[in-house]
Amino acid sequence: MFKNWTVLAVPVISVLLGLLAGALIMLVSGNNPTAGYMALWNGAFGDSFYTGETLRQMTPYVFAGLAVAFAFRTGLFNIGVEGQLLVGWLASVWVGLAFELPKIIHLPLAILAGAAAGAAWGFIPGFLKARLRVHEVIVTIMMNYTALHITNHFIRDVISDGADATDPVRETASLQSAFLQSITDFSSLHNGIYLAVIAAIIMWFMLEKTTLGYELRAVGYNQHASEYAGMNVNRNIVLSMVISGAFAGIGGAMQGLGTFGNMFINSGFSGIGFDGIAVALLGGNTAIGVVLAALLFGALKVGSLNMPIESGVPNELVEIVIALIIFFVASSYMITWLLGRLKKKEAK
Amino acid sequence: MDYVIEMLGIRKEFNGFVANDDITLQLAKGEIHALLGENGAGKSTLMNVLFGLYQPEAGRIRVNGQDVQITDPNKANNLGIGMVHQHFMLVDTFTVTENIVLGNEPKKFGTVNMKEAEQKVRELSGQYGLSVDPTAKIADISVGMQQRVEILKTLYRGAEILIFDEPTAVLTPQEIKELIQIMRALIKEGKSIILITHKLKEIMEVCDRVTVIRKGKGIGTVDVSNTNPNHLASLMVGRDVTFTTEKADATPAHNVLEVRDLSVNDSRGVQAVRHLNLDVRAGEIVGICGVDGNGQTELIEAITGLRKTSGGSISLNGKDITGLKPRKVTEAGVAHIPQDRHKHGLVLDYPIGTNIVLQTYYQKPFSKAGIMNYKEVYKKASTLIKEFDVRTPSETTLARALSGGNQQKAIIGREVDRNPDLLIAAQPTRGLDVGAIEFIHRRLIEQRDSGKAVLLLSFELDEIINVSDRIAVIYEGNIVAVVDPKTTTEQELGLLMAGSKKGADEHV
Numbered sequence: 115m116f117k118n119w120t121v122l123a124v125p126v127i128s129v130l131l132g133l134l135a136g137a138l139i140m141l142v143s144g145n146n147p148t149a150g151y152m153a154l155w156n157g158a159f160g161d162s163f164y165t166g167e168t169l170r171q172m173t174p175y176v177f178a179g180l181a182v183a184f185a186f187r188t189g190l191f192n193i194g195v196e197g198q199l200l201v202g203w204l205a206s207v208w209v210g211l212a213f214e215l216p217k218i219i220h221l222p223l224a225i226l227a228g229a230a231a232g233a234a235w236g237f238i239p240g241f242l243k244a245r246l247r248v249h250e251v252i253v254t255i256m257m258n259y260t261a262l263h264i265t266n267h268f269i270r271d272v273i274s275d276g277a278d279a280t281d282p283v284r285e286t287a288s289l290q291s292a293f294l295q296s297i298t299d300f301s302s303l304h305n306g307i308y309l310a311v312i313a314a315i316i317m318w319f320m321l322e323k324t325t326l327g328y329e330l331r332a333v334g335y336n337q338h339a340s341e342y343a344g345m346n347v348n349r350n351i352v353l354s355m356v357i358s359g360a361f362a363g364i365g366g367a368m369q370g371l372g373t374f375g376n377m378f379i380n381s382g383f384s385g386i387g388f389d390g391i392a393v394a395l396l397g398g399n400t401a402i403g404v405v406l407a408a409l410l411f412g413a414l415k416v417g418s419l420n421m422p423i424e425s426g427v428p429n430e431l432v433e434i435v436i437a438l439i440i441f442f443v444a445s446s447y448m449i450t451w452l453l454g455r456l457k458k459k460e461a462k
Numbered sequence: 463m464d465y466v467i468e469m470l471g472i473r474k475e476f477n478g479f480v481a482n483d484d485i486t487l488q489l490a491k492g493e494i495h496a497l498l499g500e501n502g503a504g505k506s507t508l509m510n511v512l513f514g515l516y517q518p519e520a521g522r523i524r525v526n527g528q529d530v531q532i533t534d535p536n537k538a539n540n541l542g543i544g545m546v547h548q549h550f551m552l553v554d555t556f557t558v559t560e561n562i563v564l565g566n567e568p569k570k571f572g573t574v575n576m577k578e579a580e581q582k583v584r585e586l587s588g589q590y591g592l593s594v595d596p597t598a599k600i601a602d603i604s605v606g607m608q609q610r611v612e613i614l615k616t617l618y619r620g621a622e623i624l625i626f627d628e629p630t631a632v633l634t635p636q637e638i639k640e641l642i643q644i645m646r647a648l649i650k651e652g653k654s655i656i657l658i659t660h661k662l663k664e665i666m667e668v669c670d671r672v673t674v675i676r677k678g679k680g681i682g683t684v685d686v687s688n689t690n691p692n693h694l695a696s697l698m699v700g701r702d703v704t705f706t707t708e709k710a711d712a713t714p715a716h717n718v719l720e721v722r723d724l725s726v727n728d729s730r731g732v733q734a735v736r737h738l739n740l741d742v743r744a745g746e747i748v749g750i751c752g753v754d755g756n757g758q759t760e761l762i763e764a765i766t767g768l769r770k771t772s773g774g775s776i777s778l779n780g781k782d783i784t785g786l787k788p789r790k791v792t793e794a795g796v797a798h799i800p801q802d803r804h805k806h807g808l809v810l811d812y813p814i815g816t817n818i819v820l821q822t823y824y825q826k827p828f829s830k831a832g833i834m835n836y837k838e839v840y841k842k843a844s845t846l847i848k849e850f851d852v853r854t855p856s857e858t859t860l861a862r863a864l865s866g867g868n869q870q871k872a873i874i875g876r877e878v879d880r881n882p883d884l885l886i887a888a889q890p891t892r893g894l895d896v897g898a899i900e901f902i903h904r905r906l907i908e909q910r911d912s913g914k915a916v917l918l919l920s921f922e923l924d925e926i927i928n929v930s931d932r933i934a935v936i937y938e939g940n941i942v943a944v945v946d947p948k949t950t951t952e953q954e955l956g957l958l959m960a961g962s963k964k965g966a967d968e969h970v
Contacts, residue, residue, distance in 0.1 A: 323833055323834055324832050324833055324834060325823060325824050325829040325832050325833065325834050326832065327834070328816070328823050328829075328834055329823070329824075331812075332809050332812065332820070335809045335810070335811045335812065336805075336808075336809045336810065336811075338805045338806050339805070339806050339807065339808060339809050339820065340809070341768065341788065342766075342768065342788060342798070342800060342806040342807070343788070343792075343820040343821045344787065344788040344789025344790075344791075344792050344793075344821055345789075346787075
């Protein structure tokens with residue numbers, strides 16, 4: 115019982131400490147923290163438009179977080195979510211442009227194309243690790259850059275003729291929802307949010323309920339025992355990276371088919387893949403945790419845009435708060451130690 | 463009596479858990495005093511208190527009749543207390559002398575005066591008959607020699623009282639004999655020794671008095687001349703213990719395992735098993751005995767499919783299983799109690815219940831159409847937990863939280879329950895106390911009696927002699943002799959293990 119409680123306590127306390135530290139920084143820099151955080155709240159949940167924007171921002175974070183968490187639970191560090199997301203984005207947009215199909219086929223096909231591209235991008239580091247013991251962190255980091263430049267090349271020279279962005283995807287491949295827009299005062303919220311929730315349920319089910327999940331987690335915890343027990347460790351490494359990459363790839367499809375409706379030349383990384391690492395960490399690498407952490411990140415990112423307008427606090431402050439939250443989660447040992455001390459004092 | 467060390471009424475707690483409760487230990491000058499207790503009884507805690515690593519909550523420590531506060535290991539050193547650790551604390555790439563002076567170097571104009579140090583080490587070594595070469599590299603000398611370096615380290619620092627922590631665990635029988643001689647030489651030179659152990663035979667052979675602790679409580683101190691191993695064991699465990707495992711004669715039938723001309727390379731690519739032949743028949747226990755590192759591990763890994771073979775064949779019930787994947791070997795009817803239960807035997811972060819199906823999780827009823835049926839898994843687990851007396855709060859407790867003995871019982875339950883034709887038990891009782899050892903030996907013999915073939919690997923000669931029906935001695939990757947446990951002696955086995963061939967080589 116106590117253990118479950120601390121599992122929840124660490125992220126919650128980390129968030130509170132991060133916000134507290136942010137307030138101190140605002141005070142020191144001559145701003146009003148109450149006004150700053152009010153503006154943040156209003157900018158994230160103040161009215162239905164902002165809530166819609168927050169949920170829209172949350173969608174790719176859920177996928178990126180699930181991708182990192184899935185790999186992590188099976189003993190792998192997938193730092194390549196950013197790249198897998200980019201190739202998934204491109205593949206979904208391409209399919210969304212290239213085919214003329216009824217929506218019931220076209221949309222799933224475009225999403226699957228995103229998943230497949232992300233999976234392929236995850237397969238390479240998985241294969242290299244399984245076969246040649248090349249560390250996945252190195253390979254996935256490098257593959258982020260290849261993804262960035264390859265997708266840019268495809269957008270400029272293959273899909274379009276020297277343009278900076280692709281055409282919008284066909285209506286039959288679009289995730290946009292008139293209904294969701296109408297109830298959120300015409301925010302950019304799209305159907306992807308449903309998929310994000312479904313994906314979280316799938317990840318939970320896959321890890322906790324399936325035979326594959328039993329095996330993947332066993333390999334993640336102890337490769338030697340898994341090998342002794344007759345599991346195919348190398349196959350599981352590859353499979354885990356492929357599934358992780360597929361989550362990331364669908365995250366990219368959310369951008370391509372939902373948020374933006376196209377893909378454009380990226381001069382740098384979108385950052386969503388890297389934020390996914392933070393989301394997974396904050397969410398304790400569990401499905402429900404990832405959803406909650408993604409919601410928080412979405413709210414912080416969207417809400418921060420309102421801070422300079424309403425309170426004059428620069429929105430970079432939110433980046434500091436996010437960094438501090440991550441810092442506190444990463445130093446969770448400190449928090450559990452403090453909790454232990456408090457508990458002891460109470461007992462006395 | 464003159465006591466050099468007195469630990470009176472020592473109490474040590476860790477977060478409410480009492481590791482030492484009112485323990486008294488008095489070490490007389492010039493005696494070898496055993497500290498006896500099961501695993502987790504609190505022996506190490508008590509010695510760490512004496513060595514200054516822990517501060518006791520209650521009790522006094524007196525050295526040579528003076529009350530002292532030992533706040534850190536340096537203080538212990540200054541009081542003449544030295545510890546010979548079970549896991550050696552040596553730098554492999556340094557010489558013997560460099561290791562001995564480490565942290566206490568004789569200096570000359572800001573440089574280490576290695577000549578002087580070497581001279582002193584040589585003198586000490588001669589004085590106590592240790593015959594250690596001061597200039598040899600640690601990596602190049604045997605485990606027994608490394609232990610002597612640890613002893614020299616304490617003597618170099620002027621230790622009068624030496625604590626030996628399970629010193630014989632890593633030694634061959636010959637080395638144990640030599641160690642006992644060294645300990646006697648130390649006593650002759652006026653030193654006093656505390657010997658931490660759970661091996662009763664050693665206590666009977668070398669100690670003067672023995673202090674027994676059980677579950678953190680001091681049970682008392684007895685003179686070795688007034689006691690016997692059975693009495694000591696019952697003091698240690700708290701109930702009567704039988705040593706010689708009762709068993710009927712084996713009635714071996716057909717060959718279950720046939721290993722022919724097997725060669726296996728170790729991880730560095732060096733040939734570890736060389737053209738080895740071995741048979742294990744249904745209804746018998748074959749014990750493999752040898753000094754660690756003579757190819758035992760590689761042999762077992764090859765049989766179980768964890769390691770590639772480089773030549774020869776392995777067959778089970780006449781079916782060739784050479785080169786099969788571990789799962790296929792398991793399905794063919796091999797069960798394996800692995801040497802390192804933490805590394806290979808268990809997924810420590812899984813509940814003990816799901817560890818029970820580590821090899822069978824994909825089969826019905828545990829898995830159907832790719833979905834786990836955890837209800838069935840835990841049902842199976844709770845049956846085995848009861849049957850094999852695994853003490854755990856529940857089947858959902860993490861394997862990590864169980865004691866070594868209970869982890870091992872769970873593994874044995876899992877392996878035996880699959881009803882294998884061949885059971886490989888690699889050091890099944892390593893680090894366990896007498897109660898658990900007794901249980902495990904009984905289970906192995908039960909398997910044999912129900913017509914299974916059992917291959918036992920152990921570094922404990924007692925265990926090998928007690929449990930096996932035949933003993934195969936392995937030396938440098940080859941079975942050099944097969945002997946009858948009823949007629950052999952530890953001396954004979956020790957010689958064979960050290961590679962001295964018997965006149966007529968009885969081959970398998």
